[in-house]
Amino acid sequence: MNQLTVFEQREVLGKEFRMYGTPEQPLFLAKDVAEWIEHSNSSVMLSKVDEDEKILMLNNVYNQVSTHGGVRKEQWFLTEDGLYEVLMQSRKPIAKEFKKEVKTILKQIRMTGGYIPVSAEESDEEFLARALVVAQRTLSKKDEIIRMKDKQLEEQAPKVEAFAHFIENEESSVEFKILAANLGIGKNELLSILRNHRVLMTDEYMCYDKTLGKRVKRYGAKHNVPYAKYDRFFEVKQYPTDKINRVKVLVRPKGQEFIRKSLVKHGYIQERAA
Template sequence: MNEVLSVIQETEILGKKVNLYRSIEEPLFEANEVAKWLDVKNVSQMIKQADIDDSEKAIFLKYTLGGNQNSLFVSEDAMYEILMRSRKKEAKPFRKEIKKYLKSIRLTGAAIPKGREQEMVQKYFPSFSKEVQTEMINDLIKQNNKLKEFYDDLINTEGLMSINTMAKELAIGEYTLFAYLRGKKVFFYDKDKVNVPYERFRKEGKFAVKETPCHDGNIRSVTFATKKGLDYVRKLLRKDGYYTAEVV
């Protein structure tokens, strides 16, 4: 392909170098680097064993100081699939940590772990005055507290989230999401013009409909999503190019 990829974000996770390519919203990972995380020598075999679809992998030009080079890249979903299927002891904890890392940079625009705000500011901004450093640290602490509150509210005790919360997690407007899911034949309007999921998606554990007390005192049927449903809709949006173009 003609597109030239370069590193847009890099970090170290569990002692391994992690580079993100293309975009934060829809990152790509170099297959060779994924193999290094797991100490795998045969990249082709790793891809084959994970049964990665052709749509989840591609050859791109990779920018290097010595010139652009062809390299195999995989999508975020494919990267997780490789880590899930790997029998290496490093795979499970690495998958857990990289999910936390990607979630952090998507929601906050930064990857500063809670409790390490002061350490990060002092490391990267040592020349700033103590007053400025303190202000930056306090801002980061507030930001991380808001992030924690958001995820505490994300999943309720039944493992369900509201569609509004789901829309926020997917970075899409709630009404746009409803319209999109109706168009994909996941939701439909019931007799009261309420968005509800088709029975198939309820049986698959992606959505649930519950009788819920509303602000006006009435009890109505309200649709909730599960973590499985959130992941399913995110994949639909990616396949339809939402994260590179607006959903119409």
């Protein structure tokens, strides 16, 4: 589930309700869930669910993408079990009603391919007519998704092929800018992703710059240096400067493949079609 899309969006109990991913493996944006149950802190809410009930992923829905310095940021999502756990823990009256509504919506989508709200005033014939419209719309949407995925794979194929060729012919470590270029993304975005996933360290601090007359951000010697867990994927070279020792980090061949697979897994790039 690398490229997240909204497969269901509607108003539920007066709240804007979205489900991402697929009906078989739905995901719920943690920020949305917190708003549904009027929870003031989504981070606290997430801390109370198991690790396998939440996932950090790139959100590809335009108006929901979080950015920082021009780099797309990942967001926390809850799995179906994670959502039910959060709703069960909540003391808000709306939580119980939301759980009931979500189960009803998912059950009908999984059975019919679409959710059809039932009205007591509606005749069987009217309901069946609407069900047919939903079925036709679902088939059209499925065809459109297939076309979009085929287009994405077609556009990504040259980059993936080029990277595979690059790896096969590369026997030495490379700089991040070279690796990023071969992956088809920017160097700063690549470094940001690796820091967010705690592959590389973040070493930032603020200090006063007399020349500029203001506080500015500076980077320490450990910035963008790999954690010990990932040392085997990188080559770290130290070189002295006037004040402190600086390091230059290169990516080994096996590290290049590790990073490529990680980017595919989290939806930053597409895997090559078999």
